[in-house]
Amino acid sequence: MDIYDSRLSGNGWKVRLLLSQLGLPYRRHILNLADGDARKREFIQLNPLARVPVLVADDGFVLTESNAILLYLAEGSRLLPRTAPDRQRVTEWLFFEQFDHLRFMARPRYLVSIAKVADKHREELDYLRGFGTKALDAMERRLAQSKFIAGDVYTIADISLFPYTSMAEMGGYSLAAYPAVRVWLAEVERQHRFIPLISQ
Ligand SMILES: N[C@@H](CCC(=O)N[C@@H](CS)C(=O)NCC(=O)O)C(=O)O
CATH class of the missing domain: 1.20.1050.10 (Glutathione S-transferase Yfyf (Class Pi); Chain A, domain 2)
Structure with a gap:
């Protein structure tokens, strides 16, 4: 999978921390937010809000919002309980x-x-x-x-x-x-x- 984040993003850090703890491989793309990388057309197509992090799964599924990405990646793992409460x-x-x-x-x-x-x-x-x-x-x-x-x-x-x-x-x-x-x-x-x- 591909992860788009920036060098200092705490939101990106959440995602990379989880990926590390789950032992999942990924390609990291580091955007320079100060240079306006997030506002470039290719990136806006991934996230119209022009923000990192973004995950692109191997099947092309695109997901934005750090906590949505955490929920997606952690499903079925010990880091996300399966049942209520x-x-x-x-x-x-x-x-x-x-x-x-x-x-x-x-x-x-x-x-x-x-x-x-x-x-x-x-x-x-x-x-x-x-x-x-x-x-x-x-x-x-x-x-x-x-x-x-x-x-x-x-x-x-x-x-x-x-x-x-x-x-x-x-x-x-x-x-x-x-x-x-x-x-x-x-x-x-x-x-x-x-x-x-x-x-x-
Ligand atoms: N609610 C979003 C917030 C994401 C966010 O604010 N990302 C910042 C970096 S930490 C960003 O990309 N800002 C764009 C910019 O500064 O141009 C999430 O949890 O993923």
Whole structure:
């Protein structure tokens, strides 16, 4: 299969982390988002929203949205429970990641540490961090009760939430007040075939 992502994409990292842990081979295509690669016509045909990651399966099936890709790839594996209520608990946190977490972690990281334009975006950063702090609070409460985000076993919900939580401090968050989140981050890094963001 083919995976389109960018060098620093946390969303792409989710997909590559899962592929590594499932031991599945793939071809990686690294887009340079700053150069506008995602807006080129060939790529827009794969994803009209001009965003990575995109998966193209061997039979030509195209899938966008990191969590949809995680669900597709993990089907039938130990990383996605087959039955209720465990499966629903995983999907609950995947939706949380998209609505309550991703943007509030990813955008501050971009503004502060990648584009380095924090000074010009003070108001936006305050706004984003208000929501991001609520997301971290919710994760802390959950992880104080269970080893992994969806329960006692490691699943794609952990893979989905790991990248941008682990990079939260790049966006100006402090994880000092989140001990259970820090223990969980270390636990995810100990999982078999874990890969860092930049792994090749
Ligand atoms: N909801 C999408 C978000 C994907 C997304 O925001 N991707 C970013 C990179 S992490 C992107 O491609 N941005 C396009 C750009 O910056 O031009 C997902 O989970 O896959």
